[in-house]
Structure formats: C-alpha cells, structure tokens
Amino acid sequence: MTNRRIHLCLARMSGTEQTYVQEAFDTNWVVPLGPNVDAFEKELEKYTGEGRHIAALSSGTAAVHLGLILLGVTRGDEVLCQSWTFAASANPIVYQGAVPVFVDSEPDTWNLSPLLLEKAIRDRIRLTGRKPKAIVVVHVYGMPAPMDEIMQIARQYEIPMLEDAAEAMGSRYDGRLCGTFGDYGVFSFNGNKMITTSGGGALICPSSEAKKQALFYATQAREPYPYYQHEQIGYNYRMSNICAGIGRGQMTVLEDHIAHHRRLAALYNEAFREIDGISVHLNPSEQYDSNYWLTTIVIDSGRTGTDSETVRQHLESQNIESRPLWKPMHLQPVYRDAPRYLNGVSETLFPTGLCLPSGPCVSEEDVQTIVKEIKKCIRK
Ligand SMILES: *Cc1c(COP(=O)(O)O)cnc(C)c1O
Numbered sequence: 432m433t434n435r436r437i438h439l440c441l442a443r444m445s446g447t448e449q450t451y452v453q454e455a456f457d458t459n460w461v462v463p464l465g466p467n468v469d470a471f472e473k474e475l476e477k478y479t480g481e482g483r484h485i486a487a488l489s490s491g492t493a494a495v496h497l498g499l500i501l502l503g504v505t506r507g508d509e510v511l512c513q514s515w516t517f518a519a520s521a522n523p524i525v526y527q528g529a530v531p532v533f534v535d536s537e538p539d540t541w542n543l544s545p546l547l548l549e550k551a552i553r554d555r556i557r558l559t560g561r562k563p564k565a566i567v568v569v570h571v572y573g574m575p576a577p578m579d580e581i582m583q584i585a586r587q588y589e590i591p592m593l594e595d596a597a598e599a600m601g602s603r604y605d606g607r608l609c610g611t612f613g614d615y616g617v618f619s620f621n622g623n624k625m626i627t628t629s630g631g632g633a634l635i636c637p638s639s640e641a642k643k644q645a646l647f648y649a650t651q652a653r654e655p656y657p658y659y660q661h662e663q664i665g666y667n668y669r670m671s672n673i674c675a676g677i678g679r680g681q682m683t684v685l686e687d688h689i690a691h692h693r694r695l696a697a698l699y700n701e702a703f704r705e706i707d708g709i710s711v712h713l714n715p716s717e718q719y720d721s722n723y724w725l726t727t728i729v730i731d732s733g734r735t736g737t738d739s740e741t742v743r744q745h746l747e748s749q750n751i752e753s754r755p756l757w758k759p760m761h762l763q764p765v766y767r768d769a770p771r772y773l774n775g776v777s778e779t780l781f782p783t784g785l786c787l788p789s790g791p792c793v794s795e796e797d798v799q800t801i802v803k804e805i806k807k808c809i810r811k
Pocket residue numbers: 490491492493495516517519520569595597598618619620621630631632
C-alpha cells in the first residue's frame with residue numbers, strides 16, 4: 432500500500448502564482464475586479480482566440496447561469512440538456528425557473544446524441560407548441576461532443592447553444608478549442624479542473640457587448656448611476672483579484688498540464704490493452720482531441736469477473752482515489768419529474784465505468800501501481 436494518497440485530480444501550482452497574489456496585496460487590490468482579473472481575462476482571450484470575450488467569474492456554475500440568462504432563458508422555458516453530466520450543467524436551468532429536458536448520450540463520445548437531440552426538439556415543439564429556448568452540450572471528462580452534427584441541428588432549428596467546457600479546457604474538435612463553438616462557452620477553475628484559481632470560472636462570450644452584459648449581471652446588475660440603482664435582478668459572481676492572480680500563474684502551466692493528462696491516458700491505455708474486458712475511453716477518431724481531464728475505463732464484468740465498485744473499493748483500500756462515472760441527471764431524485772429522451776447509453780455507463788487518477792500530481796509510476804492493483808481484482 433502506498434503511504435501517499437493518490438488523488439483523482441489535484442491542483443498543482445507553477446510557483447509563479449504567489450508573485451501575482453503578492454502584487455495584489457502590495458497594491459491593496461484585495462477585492463473583486465482589479466489588474467489580475469483584467470490580465471487573466473486578456474490571457475484567456477488570447478487563448479480562446481479572435482472573436483471571443485472572457486468574463487472571469489466566481490465559478491463555472493455562475494458562468495453556466497449567466498450564459499443561460501444572456502440566452503434569454505426564463506420562467507417556463509424548456510432547455511435541452513445533456514443528461515450525462517455533473518449537476519452544475521443543469522441546476523442553473525432551474526435557477527432561472529425553466530425546465531430541463533434531458534437528452535441521452537451517443538456511444539462513441541459518451542456526449543449528447545445528435546439523433547436524440549433532434550428527436551427531442553421535434554417532440555417538444557409538438558407537445559408544447561414552442562421551441563426549446565437553448566441547448567446545453569457538455570464535453571464530459573474532456574472528450575469533445577460530436578459538434579458538427581450538434582451545431583447543424585442547433586442551426587437548423589435556430590436554437591442557441593451553451594457549451595459547457597468546464598472539464599474540457601484545451602480539448603479540440605476539428606482543431607478548434609472546445610468552449611468556442613457555442614453561443615456561450617464555460618470554463619471552470621475549480622480545484623480539480625485543468626487549471627485552478629482555487630475556485631472560479633469563465634464565461635466565453637461572442638462579443639464585447641455580451642461580456643459587458645455578463646459582468647453587469649455578475650456585479651448585482653448595478654446601473655450606471657452615482658447611487659445604487661437596480662432595474663434587473665443581479666448576482667455577486669465576479670472573480671476576486673486574488674483568485675485571478677492564481678489563474679495568471681496557472682496559465683503558464685496549462686499546456687504542461689494538458690500534455691501530462693494526455694500522457695497518462697496513453698499510459699493507461701497501453702497497460703490495459705492486454706487485459707480483456709477493461710477498455711480506456713479514447714478519442715473515437717482523428718477529429719477528436721480530448722484533454723483527458725480524467726482517464727475513464729469501462730469494466731466488462733462478464734469478461735473480468737469483477738466490477739467497477741469492487742475495483743473502486745480495492746483501490747480505496749490501497750489509498751488510491753477513483754470515482755464512478757457521473758450518475759445521469761435523469762436518474763437523480765431531484766430531477767425525477769423532468770422530461771427525458773433516452774437510449775440506454777448513460778444508464779449503461781454509470782454502473783460499469785470508473786474515473787482513474789489523472790491530474791498533474793499523478794506520476795507515470797503511479798499509473799503502473801494503479802493498473803497493478805486493478806489487475807488484482809480480475810477473477811478470470
Ligand atoms: C466543474 C463543472 C462545472 C461547474 O464548475 P464549478 O467551477 O465547480 O462551479 C460545470 N459543469 C461541469 C460539467 C463541471 O464538471
């Protein structure tokens with residue numbers, strides 16, 4: 432048993448973060464807004480490329496929420512949302528008083544099924560007489576969704592798209608960065624994502640006007656008067672100048688982190704190739720270029736004589752953290768009444784899959800240890 436716990440995905444500092452944080456202290460910018468926030472937004476804009484404008488926010492969840500607000504989602508609307516995701520993709524739909532309509536995944540990427548998406552759109556129009564207000568697509572564990580087909584459907588039915596790239600910073604589809612396809616995109620800088628600001632997120636906006644609107648809602652919807660005037664409901668969603676300092680330091684290691692996650696996925700794949708019944712989820716074709724935020728495996732219990740929960744418990748006994756795949760939103764008790772369009776894909780993934788340690792703190796040696804321990808569970 433290893434003494435050091437191997438975590439799923441822990442943040443790692445570059446060493447330059449403290450310079451920026453210190454600068455904030457030295458200049459007494461210990462507030463939301465400030466030079467680190469401006470600089471971090473600029474660096475993210477350079478990263479996401481021309482035509483994209485970044486609003487740095489207090490969390491990825493806040494970014495999802497503001498994205499929906501800017502798409503005009505409001506009480507009584509329906510929003511189509513990938514069912515197989517983390518709850519933060521869906522909860523802000525409910526914050527807006529709207530109704531999430533969950534759509535299942537397709538088997539190659541494990542993300543939004545274009546077939547079911549179109550079926551859901553037609554069916555909702557038939558049932559409610561109205562088009563769904565928006566589509567929330569997610570690149571789960573960094574694997575890009577099939578964006579060509581999804582964009583084509585979104586365009587055909589003229590439904591705007593919010594692209595949740597919280598787990599997919601640095602992933603590419605057809606060479607283009609995930610997060611830059613949708614009308615709005617979302618990054619998360621939570622402690623376990625590709626880079627961290629300890630907690631934070633960004634809304635990727637299509638124009639400087641949209642960014643201004645996002646920051647307006649993120650700053651309590653305060654109108655430009657000398658006194659506090661409010662004509663809309665606002666939120667306190669801005670990123671602090673301290674957190675943005677950490678973000679600036681993290682930008683210097685983003686590419687290293689991405690390369691490391693990808694190297695670990697390749698190592699896992701190499702190691703599991705010889706094991707019948709355990710497969711690593713990989714890019715389905717050249718079009719896809721996952722950041723492999725988390726390497727995920729599926730365990731065929733018929734061929735291995737074990738299952739994902741047995742493996743998880745064994746790893747835990749060896750001080751190695753692993754985690755079941757996301758439980759689909761349509762199976763969550765809180766969403767028991769939400770409409771859903773299903774094909775069985777996410778319900779099959781949930782009980783058979785496992786996320787393995789993948790962060791910058793996981794070494795190549797750790798991968799060998801983890802694989803060795805998983806092999807011990809195999810009974811065939
Ligand atoms: C982490 C995550 C979020 C939310 O980001 P926070 O910064 O933790 O609020 C949203 N969507 C997905 C898919 C995530 O994994």
